[in-house]
Amino acid sequence: MLAIETDGLTKRYRLGLRRADVLALSGLNLRVEQGEVYGLLGPNGSGKSTTLKLVLGLIRPSAGHAKIFGRPCATVASRLDVGFLPENPYFYRYLSGVETLQFYGRLCGMTGATLRQRVEELLRLVGLTDAADRPLAGDSKGMLQRIGLAQALIHDPRLLLLDEPTAGVDPIGSKEIRDLIVRLRGMGKTVLLCSHLLSQVQDVCDRVGILNLGRMVLEGRVSDLLRDQKRLAITVENLPDAARAQIKQWADDWGANLVSVEHPQTTLEDLFLDAVARARQQPPNPP
Amino acid sequence: MRRTALLIVLVLALAAAVKAPFEASLAADRPALARSAGVNIKMREQIGQGLSLALLGGFRALVADLLWIAAHGAWEERRWFTMRQDFEAVTMLQPQAMFFWDLASWHLAWNASHAASTDPAEPRLAVRLRNQRLWIQAGRELLERGIANNPDRFELYEKLGWMLKQKIEDPCGAADAALAAVKRCQSWQRDYLQRLAGYWLEECAREKNPARLREAYDYWRDLWRREYSQRPREHWDTIDKNLSKRIQKLEADLAVPESERLFPKPQPSATIPAKS
Amino acid sequence: MNDTPQPDVVYFNLGRVWTIALNTLVEVTRQKVFYFMIVFALLMIAAANFFSIFTFGEEAQHTLQLKFIKDTGLGAIGIFGAIIAIVATAQLLPAELENHTIYTILAKPVHRSEFLLGKFAGSALLLVISVMFMGALFLSVVFLKERHLAATNHHQTIELAESALANQKDIPPAAKEQILTQARQKADQLVADIHKTAGYSGIVKALVATLVKLLLVAAITLMLSTFATSLVFTVVVSAMLYFAGHLEPVAQRFYAGSQTVAGKLMSAIITWVVPNLAAFDLADDLFAGTPLAWLKVLKIVSYGAFYLLVTLTLAHLFFRQREI
Ligand SMILES: Nc1ncnc2c1ncn2[C@@H]1O[C@H](COP(=O)(O)OP(=O)(O)OP(=O)(O)O)[C@@H](O)[C@H]1O
């Protein structure tokens, strides 16, 4: 069973009589396997958050449908196994970290000692034990992001939807969050995360999809996508220094010992920019 | 989307369908809520009441109280026109409070009119008497408006009866008002109102309108049969004894045939049963 | 949790409603509503001390003094309650949307109807607490005033009789005793009359009806906020409906007589859709001397419950399809 499955998922926002509609997402066929970390990338306004909201049933698709673990997203049952971290999360300013997590835990039907234990566990997991008892009113962005992660994890869901989990967090915090995602994968969780911080995504994602103007323009395994097909990197052994300049043309003639020919890696960043640029050159087919 | 719109229309339709009968049932408990409650009142007055209701909301009654206190100040300083204006405002703000209609109309018809009739600043008697009549008329109009606002209540009809009897010297009108009060009264005051209506009706017949003498007799006779004849004789108080005398006098005055009388003259031979 | 299979259907759950309600209660109590309570307390104290003894229809004096306190109390509870109901409820949904907390809540296995009902219940709890607090204060002031009036009236009546007797020396002791007994009886009668005028059960009935009305006002406000795009819209339209609801009986009469199409339409909407909020104002009946029987109060409460159901159902229908 797929963790997330969408078929022709389309969202059109109506802005009123006078203005043209916004096609925020168009015909998305997304398949996220259980246990993988999937990165949904794309420039601002490309439809990443829209996709998450559709999957969570917060908004309704104009066409197509989506399922979580086989359950249609319109049902409440589909959310039994999902944790969600929205972009720019805020919480009730008057609740402390502990109270916030307890509130969300109760919504998931947890009570008493189980809940208390789980809250403590999560605070330790996201590294918020010090700040657990003070109101969130004065909390920094990074704190809020961590609380957001903790509340998403409160009921130990199998699937996590994270919208820009590292936005606004300092490099150290960002690294910690990425480590956490890796750890979650180790625990067998499925993660769908949105971001445009590409170098960060590169480290944690198994697969990525790039959205532009509501369309998927590129999708694949990170290791495959980053393999550049046009060039070859040749690693040679015992090559005399003098021959270095001519090595590209003359490797065979020189009779060197060819150890390996590898596909060198570019950065995800380049790939991203390239994919978006290409998509912008050829205007999308009218739906 | 379309289904939701349909459901919304359905819920609204259901609510509208239940609304009228439900409110009719509430109005049966509280006549002031009835759709027909305002039919006796002029449109202008209705709008005034509605607007004051809307503007002052929950503080409407309180504003009425404050104006009532202002009216009291005007009364102390014998500023009768100001007092009357305050009364108008008070009764518009809280038309359901009998207390206000009652006391306000009494102040106009009794106190203001008396002050006008004894006004030291006005030497001409005719003018003083005319002013007295005008104040009594003002009190009567206010009271009648109160009745129009509370057509199902007996209290103000009784007050109207007293006003007609004492200040306008119209016992026939007073009798009609008392009869109207009896019709609306279900509480312990009913006993007293029934007799009041009878006295005034008889007075009306004897002093103003002899044609109503029979009506007065019929009224007393029915009342006697319905209410008093059932009571054990020893429970008759002076009122009831007085009543039997009244009826006897009316029977004599109207020459009611002996067979139809409530209190026939004792017939020596017929009434004493023969011993066997 | 992972090993046990998840159910396919999540049923409506009052526990979740309660969780949201309590959280909402904390949220609304943080708005400055409790200042109203202080203003209310000051108002009641002022009302209780407003009258110096005055004679404008002698026998009606204590009636009027008690009426004044009752009008102040009921009026203030009605108005403050309505302000609390509208202002506190109107910002519930906008605040959730603005803080993005609604995303995290509805992303949990929570029905939208549970969320909405929880929000309403939180605001309703606030209203219950406020009315209970103000009502208790109000009843105590009426009680103190009653005690005061009863004591002074009782005292004055007997003193009057005693001073009358003191002026007349040559009355036989038996007659003297009889006059005093009569005066005592009259004084007791007066005290009983004052107690009746205080009308505690009538006040409690009026408070119950007011509370139901306030709950309905809160529900209407919440319903408006499910589709409103601005807070100002919700507050303004709620306030308008509040007035229209009180004007409903007048509108019904107007409907019968109106000639223009616009007038007919306007009053038709009010007559058929807007609940009659004036039905919940028992103050007039209280003072007209015809307090309603509990059964009739119950009928009014059920009228409110009916409209509460209609309003919340509509709110649910609007909110169900709202894009968040
Ligand atoms: N409620 C809405 N009403 C109208 N248009 C909307 C709404 N929400 C999003 N959009 C539009 O839909 C498009 C996709 O928005 P979305 O938020 O999904 O983008 P995103 O990929 O998450 O962007 P970002 O990186 O800035 O978060 C944008 O053009 C946005 O303006």
Ligand SMILES: [Mg+2]
């Ligand atoms: Mg986004």
